[in-house]
Amino acid sequence: MNQTQPYLQIALDSTDLSTALNDVHHVADVVDVIEVGTVLAFSEGMSAVKTLRQRYPRHILVCDMKLLDAGETLAEMAFASGANWITVGAAAHIETVRSAQRIAQQFDGEIQIELFGHWTIEDAKLWVESGVTQAIYHRSRDAQAAGVGWGEHDLMLMEQLSEVGLELSITGGIVPEDIHLFKNIRAKSFIAGRALANREGKTIAHEFRKQINHYW
Amino acid sequence: MNQTQPYLQIALDSTDLSTALNDVHHVADVVDVIEVGTVLAFSEGMSAVKTLRQRYPRHILVCDMKLLDAGETLAEMAFASGANWITVGAAAHIETVRSAQRIAQQFDGEIQIELFGHWTIEDAKLWVESGVTQAIYHRSRDAQAAGVGWGEHDLMLMEQLSEVGLELSITGGIVPEDIHLFKNIRAKSFIAGRALANREGKTIAHEFRKQINHYW
Numbered sequence: 545m546n547q548t549q550p551y552l553q554i555a556l557d558s559t560d561l562s563t564a565l566n567d568v569h570h571v572a573d574v575v576d577v578i579e580v581g582t583v584l585a586f587s588e589g590m591s592a593v594k595t596l597r598q599r600y601p602r603h604i605l606v607c608d609m610k611l612l613d614a615g616e617t618l619a620e621m622a623f624a625s626g627a628n629w630i631t632v633g634a635a636a637h638i639e640t641v642r643s644a645q646r647i648a649q650q651f652d653g654e655i656q657i658e659l660f661g662h663w664t665i666e667d668a669k670l671w672v673e674s675g676v677t678q679a680i681y682h683r684s685r686d687a688q689a690a691g692v693g694w695g696e697h698d699l700m701l702m703e704q705l706s707e708v709g710l711e712l713s714i715t716g717g718i719v720p721e722d723i724h725l726f727k728n729i730r731a732k733s734f735i736a737g738r739a740l741a742n743r744e745g746k747t748i749a750h751e752f753r754k755q756i757n758h759y760w
Numbered sequence: 761m762n763q764t765q766p767y768l769q770i771a772l773d774s775t776d777l778s779t780a781l782n783d784v785h786h787v788a789d790v791v792d793v794i795e796v797g798t799v800l801a802f803s804e805g806m807s808a809v810k811t812l813r814q815r816y817p818r819h820i821l822v823c824d825m826k827l828l829d830a831g832e833t834l835a836e837m838a839f840a841s842g843a844n845w846i847t848v849g850a851a852a853h854i855e856t857v858r859s860a861q862r863i864a865q866q867f868d869g870e871i872q873i874e875l876f877g878h879w880t881i882e883d884a885k886l887w888v889e890s891g892v893t894q895a896i897y898h899r900s901r902d903a904q905a906a907g908v909g910w911g912e913h914d915l916m917l918m919e920q921l922s923e924v925g926l927e928l929s930i931t932g933g934i935v936p937e938d939i940h941l942f943k944n945i946r947a948k949s950f951i952a953g954r955a956l957a958n959r960e961g962k963t964i965a966h967e968f969r970k971q972i973n974h975y976w
Contacts, residue, residue: 557830559837583833586825589805609802610828612849612876613898614773617799621775633828635851635877639906660828661851662878682829689855 549760550731551604552752553713554740557581561588561595567741572600574749575740577733579606580627590625597626604628610658612636615643623651631656631680634663638670645675656680656713665704672709678732679705683716694725706730720748723755731760765976766947768968769929770956771824773797777804777811783957788816790965791956793949795822796843806841813842820844826874828852831859839867847872847896850879854886861891872896872929881920888925894948895921899932910941922946936964939971947976 554575556564564584572578578600580592585607593607607627611618612635622630632644632655641657648655656678657671668679681702683694702712706729714726715735723734734756739748770791772780780800788794794816796808801823809823823843827834828851838846848860848871857873864871872894873887884895897918899910910932918928922945930942931951939950950972955964 557833559833581830582827583830583837585802585805586834587805587837589801589803589807591805610826610849611798612826612874614797614799617773617775618802621799621803633826633849633851633876635849635879637876658828660849660853662880664878 547732549756550726551576551733552749552756553577553579553606553733553735554749555579555581555608555715555735555737556596556741557583557737558741559583559587561592564592565595565599567745568596568600571740571745571749572603574746574753575603577604577606577629577735579608579735581737582608582610585609590621593622593625593627606630606656608658610660611640611644613640615640616647619644619647619655623647623653627653629654629656629678631658633657633661634659634667634679635661638667638674641671641676642674649675654678657710658682665708668705668708668710677709677711678713679710680713680715680735681705683718688717694722699725699729702726702729720751720755723752724759727759763948765972766942767792767820767949768965768972769793769795769822769949769951770965771795771797771931771951771953772808772812772957773799773953774957775799775803777808780808781811781815783961784812784816787956787961787965788819790962790969791819793820793822793845793951795824795951797953798824798826801825806837809838809841809843822846822872824874826876827856827860829856831856832863835860835863835871839863839869843869845870845872845894847874849873849877850875850883850895851877854883854890857887857892858890865891870894873926874898875921881924884921884924884926893925893927894929895926896929896931896951897921899934904933910938915941915945918942918945936967936971939968940975943975 606629607622711732713733822845823838927948929949
């Protein structure tokens with residue numbers, strides 16, 4: 545897909561597939577990327593990925609495994625079920641990253657490094673050397689819980705990651721009014737979950753889109 | 761369960777439940793702990809946990825989620841499905857560890873910190889303060905494939921973790937001849953996967969048991 549703007553992504557994190565299908569149904573024509581969240585994947589298994597692939601053949605489909613080991617087996621399972629992207633935890637051994645990346649290439653898919661724990665920019669360089677092009681930046685839960693907005697520290701880290709060569713998907717209680725903050729970042733996708741899954745989901749999705757159109 | 765010796769644990773990491781059920785059937789009377797591996801959990805979802813709980817009501821059942829976020833939801837899902845222990849990635853935010861631990865207590869279950877990435881002994885102290893009593897020391901499967909072996913460094917870290925107060929489950933291509941290496945460690949469980957799942961699984965399980973009996 546020839547990408548000129550950041551994507552809008554819905555993360556499906558319900559514990560059952562029928563709720564997830566209902567949530568995505570309302571916003572499917574406004575989002576580019578559909579994510580089978582870790583909760584949904586563990587609850588329903590790969591049948592969740594297969595069902596969403598079947599229903600939404602044109603969307604980018606992500607399986608948020610946050611995998612830390614068995615890179616080859618898990619990647620193969622998710623890509624064979626129809627995922628385009630899968631997530632790998634930043635704490636995974638670099639050999640696990642390489643294994644998952646090899647499988648991704650076979651399927652013409654991509655892996656995304658999910659930035660949890662004490663990762664460093666040196667790690668990020670190793671990921672890029674392994675062929676990885678994407679990472680996911682999460683706003684700290686502490687900040688979110690304390691009602692603190694996106695901070696200078698987050699933005700600085702995101703710029704450093706962009707400079708290393710990674711495109712970033714950004715998540716963590718993100719709202720349309722935050723979008724402008726990321727205009728200097730190589731933003732791949734903005735990820736929202738509950739904000740898009742509720743009754744006003746479609747309205748909020750359009751607000752996200754408007755902001756994205758404005759800044760990119 | 762009043763534990764006087766380390767347990768023997770089979771990790772079920774096939775991509776389908778019927779293979780897993782067949783693998784565990786042969787060794788069920790020699791192992792104490794049955795693990796729904798990450799691969800099986802992502803493949804079949806919580807129905808794998810529920811089925812194994814039903815078939816093996818007296819074994820300790822582990823769900824190897826390596827969770828990094830959504831601690832409360834994922835923990836509740838696994839414990840409600842019948843798991844006694846679940847795993848949490850070492851890279852998880854301490855608030856995620858605490859959430860999972862709170863749910864574990866409600867279910868009279870336990871969480872195990874799975875040691876991937878750049879964790880520190882300071883992290884380990886925080887886990888213990890949060891009520892966590894177990895960790896899993898893992899020689900990465902992908903690191904194994906790249907020829908990384910058990911070394912002095914592994915053993916030193918394991919002793920440090922024991923001193924902090926954590927009981928350790930040990931895994932990563934472990935064979936019966938390795939057991940003696942861990943005699944000074946607070947070993948909770950020895951975990952084997954493919955070694956126990958093949959045709960000689962029962963013989964190998966008995967060899968593990970013999971070594972455990974010899975050193976504890």
